Amino acid sequence: SRTATVAAPAIDDLREAAVRVLSANWTGTHSVPSRTLYPHQWSWDSAFIAIGLAGWAPERARRELLTLFDAQWRDGRVPHIVFSPSVPEEAYFPGPAFWRSHEAPAAPRAATSGIVQPPVHALAAWRVHQLAPDRAFLREIYPRLVAQQEYLRTHRRPAGDGLVAIVHPWESGMDNSPAWDEPLAAVPAEPLRERRRDITHVAPDERPTDLDYQRYVALATAYRDGGYRDDRLLDEHAFVVADPLFNAAYGAAEAALADIAAEIGGDPCPHLEEAEAVTRTMVDRLFDPARNLFLARDLLTGKALPVDSVAGLIPLILPDLPGDIADRLIDTAVTRFGIYAGLPPSYAPGGPAFERARYWRGPAWVNTAWLLWHGLRQRRAELATLLAESIIRVTATSGFREYFDPFTWEGHGCHDFGWSAALTLDVLD
Ligand code: 9WN
Numbered sequence: 001s002r003t004a005t006v007a008a009p010a011i012d013d014l015r016e017a018a019v020r021v022l023s024a025n026w027t028g029t030h031s032v033p034s035r036t037l038y039p040h041q042w043s044w045d046s047a048f049i050a051i052g053l054a055g056w057a058p059e060r061a062r063r064e065l066l067t068l069f070d071a072q073w074r075d076g077r078v079p080h081i082v083f084s085p086s087v088p089e090e091a092y093f094p095g096p097a098f099w100r101s102h103e104a105p106a107a108p109r110a111a112t113s114g115i116v117q118p119p120v121h122a123l124a125a126w127r128v129h130q131l132a133p134d135r136a137f138l139r140e141i142y143p144r145l146v147a148q149q150e151y152l153r154t155h156r157r158p159a160g161d162g163l164v165a166i167v168h169p170w171e172s173g174m175d176n177s178p179a180w181d182e183p184l185a186a187v188p189a190e191p192l193r194e195r196r197r198d199i200t201h202v203a204p205d206e207r208p209t210d211l212d213y214q215r216y217v218a219l220a221t222a223y224r225d226g227g228y229r230d231d232r233l234l235d236e237h238a239f240v241v242a243d244p245l246f247n248a249a250y251g252a253a254e255a256a257l258a259d260i261a262a263e264i265g266g267d268p269c270p271h272l273e274e275a276e277a278v279t280r281t282m283v284d285r286l287f288d289p290a291r292n293l294f295l296a297r298d299l300l301t302g303k304a305l306p307v308d309s310v311a312g313l314i315p316l317i318l319p320d321l322p323g324d325i326a327d328r329l330i331d332t333a334v335t336r337f338g339i340y341a342g343l344p345p346s347y348a349p350g351g352p353a354f355e356r357a358r359y360w361r362g363p364a365w366v367n368t369a370w371l372l373w374h375g376l377r378q379r380r381a382e383l384a385t386l387l388a389e390s391i392i393r394v395t396a397t398s399g400f401r402e403y404f405d406p407f408t409w410e411g412h413g414c415h416d417f418g419w420s421a422a423l424t425l426d427v428l429d
Pocket residue numbers: 033038042043044045080170172173174175198
């Protein structure tokens with residue numbers, strides 16, 4: 001069994017502890033990623049958390065996703081944060097008064113941000129259904145998932161080359177990844193007028209820098225002041241990047257939508273075709289045969305961003321990825337991301353930007369390990385088992401922290417972090 005290396009009583013304790021975290025983070029309609037640092041609903045967190053709820057609280061798992069999609073914009077975009085009206089503005093920066101979603105014509109009733117996150121929700125909905133079958137849920141969420149993809153397809157392919165673009169590092173979910181250093185350097189930094197709240201909860205040297213935040217806020221302000229429109233991105237926006245994790249999530253979502261469509265009597269074919277097309281485009285445009293890794297591409301300069309980010313391994317979740325490319329990625333995962341020894345670091349050790357405790361610049365995260373596990377299950381079952389065991393051992397050793405030192409497994413960031421608990425539960429079951 002996957003859990004053979006960990007003693008049985010410890011496994012039971014770990015399962016109970018994970019359920020306790022998810023119960024404490026549940027608000028009645030959705031989960032917060034963390035009661036302290038992230039007191040609202042986050043888009044891709046909710047997808048991962050739903051997966052962990054499905055095994056023991058399936059009604060909550062479905063509600064988690066449906067609550068998020070209740071805040072979907074009329075143009076199909078699923079906002080990266082849905083703000084809870086009961087949480088004070090000062091609790092998180094930038095909050096609803098910054099994003100001013102209500103001024104945008106397509107915005108929903110709930111206050112939200114105006115940017116998105118990796119579309120891992122179709123994958124999550126399908127996994128929730130596999131763990132707790134419910135076709136009525138699939139029928140309800142399917143058109144919303146299709147609209148989410150449609151937004152990305154029609155609004156977020158500015159270069160016309162089939163790659164989906166992100167317009168903010170927050171959209172990647174890996175905010176201060178070294179992959180964004182070069183494109184961000186071209187973004188003018190403006191002094192912050194608001195106080196950062198994150199560093200009241202977590203040590204500043206485990207978070208992005210003030211300079212990063214100045215640029216994050218400048219970019220978000222520009223996108224907001226342009227009415228959250230996407231029609232002139234290449235001419236007017238300062239950060240337009242194709243990220244391999246985001247594009248892989250988009251492609252894997254089409255594959256999951258094909259499964260969902262087949263299950264509810266719909267037509268899987270257009271989804272399968274789109275999944276294949278995205279995979280082909282990604283191999284053509286983002287795979288770097290010298291590094292054996294997918295790289296992000298700056299769509300403003302046309303240049304590949306030569307950075308060893310774990311995001312470049314995530315295309316393993318694409319079912320149609322050619323076997324030789326998958327083998328090369330697996331070789332990279334083993335040799336440069338050390339997956340025989342533990343969880344993959346967010347950025348390969350040895351690179352010039354590596355920092356073992358600073359957020360997405362080196363620490364290991366459970367969600368990227370889970371995505372890799374998911375991508376390896378059909379291809380290299382023994383490596384997938386190893387990764388599942390590592391997730392279990394790291395969280396059993398250090399608790400459900402937000403991220404971990406990739407060598408010592410020391411926990412960093414906030415405690416009782418939702419997806420660390422949720423995805424541990426998923427690989428335990
Ligand atoms: C900005 C909630 C989110 C995650 C992201 C992670 C972090 C936010 C922040 O927290 O981002 O969206 O305030 O730093 O980078 O992946 O979804 O857990």
